[in-house]
Amino acid sequence: MLALSSKAFMRSSPAAARRWASTATDKDSFKVVVVGAGSGGLTVANQIYNRFKSAGKALNEGDIAILDAAEYHYYQPGWTLVGAGLKKKDETRRRLDSLIPPTLAHIPENVKAFDPKTSSVTTTSGRKINYESLVVATGLQTNWSAIPGLEKALADSASGVSSIYSYNTCDKVWRDVDALRSGKAIFTQPAGVIKCAGAPQKIMWMAWDRFQRTKRGDTVSVDFYTGTPSMFGVKKYSDALEALRKERGVGGHFQHNLVSVNADAHKATFKTPDGDVDVDYTLLHVSPPMGPLDVFKGSPIADQAGWVSVDQATLRHTNPEYGNVWALGDCSSLPTSKTAAAVTAQAPVLTENLFSVVDTGKVSGAAYDGYTSCPLLTGYGQLLLAEFKYGLEPKESFASYLGDQSVPRAAYYYLKKDFFPWVYWNYMVKGTWFGSKGFIRPDFK
Numbered sequence: 001m002l003a004l005s006s007k008a009f010m011r012s013s014p015a016a017a018r019r020w021a022s023t024a025t026d027k028d029s030f031k032v033v034v035v036g037a038g039s040g041g042l043t044v045a046n047q048i049y050n051r052f053k054s055a056g057k058a059l060n061e062g063d064i065a066i067l068d069a070a071e072y073h074y075y076q077p078g079w080t081l082v083g084a085g086l087k088k089k090d091e092t093r094r095r096l097d098s099l100i101p102p103t104l105a106h107i108p109e110n111v112k113a114f115d116p117k118t119s120s121v122t123t124t125s126g127r128k129i130n131y132e133s134l135v136v137a138t139g140l141q142t143n144w145s146a147i148p149g150l151e152k153a154l155a156d157s158a159s160g161v162s163s164i165y166s167y168n169t170c171d172k173v174w175r176d177v178d179a180l181r182s183g184k185a186i187f188t189q190p191a192g193v194i195k196c197a198g199a200p201q202k203i204m205w206m207a208w209d210r211f212q213r214t215k216r217g218d219t220v221s222v223d224f225y226t227g228t229p230s231m232f233g234v235k236k237y238s239d240a241l242e243a244l245r246k247e248r249g250v251g252g253h254f255q256h257n258l259v260s261v262n263a264d265a266h267k268a269t270f271k272t273p274d275g276d277v278d279v280d281y282t283l284l285h286v287s288p289p290m291g292p293l294d295v296f297k298g299s300p301i302a303d304q305a306g307w308v309s310v311d312q313a314t315l316r317h318t319n320p321e322y323g324n325v326w327a328l329g330d331c332s333s334l335p336t337s338k339t340a341a342a343v344t345a346q347a348p349v350l351t352e353n354l355f356s357v358v359d360t361g362k363v364s365g366a367a368y369d370g371y372t373s374c375p376l377l378t379g380y381g382q383l384l385l386a387e388f389k390y391g392l393e394p395k396e397s398f399a400s401y402l403g404d405q406s407v408p409r410a411a412y413y414y415l416k417k418d419f420f421p422w423v424y425w426n427y428m429v430k431g432t433w434f435g436s437k438g439f440i441r442p443d444f445k
Contacts, residue, residue, distance in 0.1 A: 024061065024062025024065075024105035025062070025065070025105045025106060025107050027062065027065075027105070028127070028128060028129060028130060029129075029130040029131070030062075030063060030064065030065040030105065030129070030130070030131055030132070031059055031063040031064060031131075031132050031133065032045075032048055032059075032063065032064040032065070032131065032132065032133045032134075032135065032354075033064075033065050033067065033121065033129055033131035033133070033134050033135070034048075034064065034065065034066045034067070034135045034137060035067050035068075035111050035121065035134070035135070035136050035137060035138055036066075036067070036068055036136065036137035036138040036139060036329075036331070037066050037067075037068035037070065037073060037096055037099075037100065037106075038068075038073070038074075038137060038138075038139045038329070038330075039076075039329065039340045039343050039424075039428070039429070040137035040139070040328045040329030040330070040331075040343045040346070040347065041066060041068065041135075041137035041138075041329075042066070042073070042099060042100070042429040042430075042431075043343055043344070043347045043428055043429060043431055043433075044135055044137060044328060044343075044347040044350055044351060044431070045064055045066050045104055045135070045431070046101070046104070046429070046430055046431025046432075047347050047348065047351040047431040047441075048064060048135075048351050048354060048355070049064055049103050049104065049431070050431055050432075051351050051352065051355045052355060055355065055359070057359070061102060061103050061104075062103075062104075062105040063105075064103070064104050064105065065104070065105040065106075065107055065129070065131075066100060066104055066105070066106050066107070067107045067109055067110065067111055067121070067123065067129070068096065068106075068108065068109075068110065069108050069109050069110045069124070070096050071095065071096060072093045072094065072095060072096055072167075073093065073094055073095075073096045073099050073429070074092055074093045074167055075091075075092045075093070075421060075424055075425070076092070076195070076340070077196070077340055077375075077416075077420065077421075077424075078091065078092035078421055079092060079164045079165070079166075079167065079170035080164050080170075080199055080202050080203055080206070080377065081416075081417060081421075082164070082170040082171055082173070082174065083162075083164040083170050083171075083173030083174050083177070083203045083206070084174065084203065084206035084207075084210070084377070084380075085174045085177075085178065085210075086417060087421075088171075089167060089170055089171045091421075092167065092170075093167060094425070099429055101430075107123070107129070109123035109124055109125055109127065110123065110124050110295075111123055111124075111138075111295060112124045112295060113295070113299075114134075114136075114295075114299050114300065114301050115300075116134070116300055116301055116317075116319075116321070116322040116324075116325050117300070117321070118130075119131055119132065119134070119324060121134070131324070132324060132358075133324045133325075133326070133354055133357075133358065134324060134325045134326065135326045135327065135328070135350065135354070136301065136308045136325070136326070136327040136328075136331055136332075137327065137328055137329050137331065138293055138295070138330075138331045139293075139329060139330045139331055140193075140195065140290050140291060140292055140293065140330040140331060140338070141290065141291060141292070141293050141294070142165055142166065142288050142289075142290050143288060143289045143290060143291055144288050146288070146289045147258060147259065147260060147261060147286070147288060147289070148259075148260045148261070149260050149261035149262055149263060150260075150261045150286060150288065152263060153261045153263035153284075154169050154172070154286075156263055157172070159263040160176055160180075160263075160266065160281065160282055160283045160284055161176075161261060161263060161284045161285075161286060162175075162176050162283075162284075162285055162286070163285060163286045163287065163288065164199060164203050164285070164287075165195070165199075165287060165288060173203060173285060176283050176285075177206075177207045177210055177211075177283065178210070180211075180216070180220055180282060180283050181216060181219065181220075182216070182219035182220060182282070183219075183220060183221075183281075183282025183283065184220075184221050184223065184280060184281050184282050184283070185207060185211075185220055185221065185222050185223070185281070185282065185283040185284075185285075186223050186225055186268060186279065186281045186283065186284050186285070187200060187201065187203065187204035187207070187222070187223070187224050187225070187285045187287075188200065188224075188225045188226070188258045188268070188284070188285065188286050188287055189201070189224070189225070189226040189227060189228060189287050190227050190257060190258065190287060190288065190289040190290075191227030191228060191255075191257045191289075192227070192289060192290070192291070193290060193291065193338065194287060194289070194290045194338070195290060195330060195338050195339070196337070196338065196339050196374060197228075197232070197233060197337055197338075197374065198232065198374035198375075198376040198386065199287065199374075200224075200226070200285075200287035201224060201231070201241070201376070202376055202377040203285060203377075204222060204224055204250070204285070205244075205376075205377055205378045205379055206377055206379065206380070207222065207283075207285070208222045208248060208250060208379070209378075209379035209380050210380075213380070220282075221251070222248075222249075222250045222251070223250065223251035223252075223253060224245065224250055224251065224252055224253065225253045225256040225258065225268075225270055225279070226252075226253070226254055226255075226256065227255065227256065227257030227258075228254065228255070229254050229255055230242070230254065231245060231252070232374075232376075232386070233337070233392055234386060234388050234392045234393075234394065235392070236394055236406055237374075237376070237384065237386045237388075237394075237406050239406075240384065240406040240407070241376075241384070244378060244408075253270075255272055255273055256270040256271075256272050256277065257270060257271045257272075258270055258286060259271045259276070261284065261286070266280060266281055266282065266284075267279065267280055267281070268281055268284055291306065292305065292306030292307050292331065293306075293331065296308065296331070300319075300322075301317065301319075301322060301325055301327075303333050305333075307331065307332060307333040308325075308327035308331050308332050308333060309333045310326065310327045310328075310332050310333055310334065312333075312334055312335060312368065312370070312390070313349075313367040313368055313369075314349070314353050314363050314366070314367065314368075315327065315328055315332070315334070315346060315349055315350040315353065315368060316353060316357070316363060318333075323357070324357070326350050326353075326354055328343060328346040328347060328350050329342070329343050329346065332346075334346070334368070334370070335370070335390065336370040336371075336372045336389070336390060337372040337374065337388075338372075339372050339373060339374060340424070340428075341371075341372055341373035341374075341375075341387075341435055342371065342372035342373075344428065344433060344434055344435025344436070345368060345369075345371040345372070345434075345435050345436070346368055347431075348366070348434055348437075348441060348442050348444075349366045349367065349368040349444075350368075352364045352366035352442075352444050353366050364444055365444050365445070366442075366444035369389045369390060369395070370388075370389040370390030370391070371387070371388075371389045371395055371435075371436065372387075372388060372389070373385070373386065373387045373388075373435075373436075374386040374387075375412060375415065375416040375420070377413070377416065378408040379408070380413075381410050381413055382408035382409065382410060382412075382413050383408055383409065383410075383412040383413040383415070383416050384405065384406060384407070384408045384412070385398065385405045385409075385412040385415075386405065386406075387405065387436075397436045398411075398412075427439065
């Protein structure tokens with residue numbers, strides 16, 4: 001009777017189920033440890049559990065641990081929609097513990113050190129966690145302080161400075177765009193690696209369209225200042241966006257990297273090949289520089305740049321001595337654009353290879369081809385769907401049905417606005433969405 005009541009109690013309350021399994025989180029050794037509970041971490045942890053189960057070799061509940069001290073999990077692609085006035089920002093976050101099923105042990109701590117030689121990690125509290133397999137999915141960090149004056153400007157409601165790159169500031173973008181009646185609107189993109197390299201201009205195009213629709217197009221000028229040499233890294237899409245920029249009269253200032261902000265004077269300073277340039281602004285949208293987490297500085301699992309060094313096909317660590325270490329997503333050294341779409345292609349490959357190594361001692365035939373995607377909003381009701389792989393080569397899913405994906409279309413817009421958020425919360429973070437493969441797990445045989 002007690003056993004029956006306990007099971008009923010666990011079914012009736014997911015939180016109770018997690019407490020019931022609290023002994024799992026008290027363990028110091030796990031079959032699999034996943035560091036990070038962002039898009040990559042949640043997706044791959046669930047896929048690993050499901051893969052072993054589908055093979056008839058199910059792991060016990062609590063054999064897989066997720067380490068992350070965050071209180072909330074964020075759907076970061078949604079912040080562009082918030083900045084465009086299409087979503088409320090509270091729609092883009094949920095409590096992390098509500099997303100972790102009882103099959104997985106959640107340790108609400110972050111890692112401060114990796115020791116692959118002893119197959120262990122040390123948490124910020126000093127707790128040592130041992131693993132048989134390690135998956136690193138920590139994401140990257142946003143370096144707000146790297147631009148003097150930026151943090152002060154973002155905190156000032158009257159500064160005209162905003163950014164879609166954080167939960168705390170994404171709604172300020174919409175307020176600033178909606179309030180602007182005249183002047184100069186500047187949108188920046190840094191040189192170097194960032195999350196979703198198309199996002200800095202997504203919000204620019206949405207603001208431009210908003211100005212046109214509300215009869216402010218003649219009183220507000222829009223300029224794109226980017227530290228990169230072109231509109232986009234893939235030539236096909238870059239050419240289309242450059243043509244769009246010229247057609248719409250948007251200023252293009254390439255190899256202009258934002259280095260400081262003076263909110264009091266409403267001036268932005270850019271570093272160029274010819275020296276620093278000061279630019280006046282009325283509205284300034286900043287995409288800040290980003291990079292690897294500090295925890296990877298000098299870490300044995302990271303390369304010299306600070307990214308977790310993995311084979312670009314198998315996602316297994318490049319050092320043969322660390323064959324039980326894997327990584328995916330933004331923290332990895334994979335030479336592709338860092339997006340949630342990339343995770344949908346990386347997670348099944350990592351899962352299959354990890355399972356194969358545990359089961360047979362060898363990686364499988366599963367190989368990641370660098371697939372990633374940037375659903376690039378170009379206005380309300382239109383979106384250019386960039387999909388590509390290693391070598392910046394287009395790899396489009398819908399071209400044979402809907403035509404050239406460098407042409408903005410309404411169908412792609414509604415994927416971004418409505419379908420992708422729905423599928424993310426209901427399937428992706430549960431490990432049952434496989435991106436361009438839909439709901440069907442890829443068969444790598």
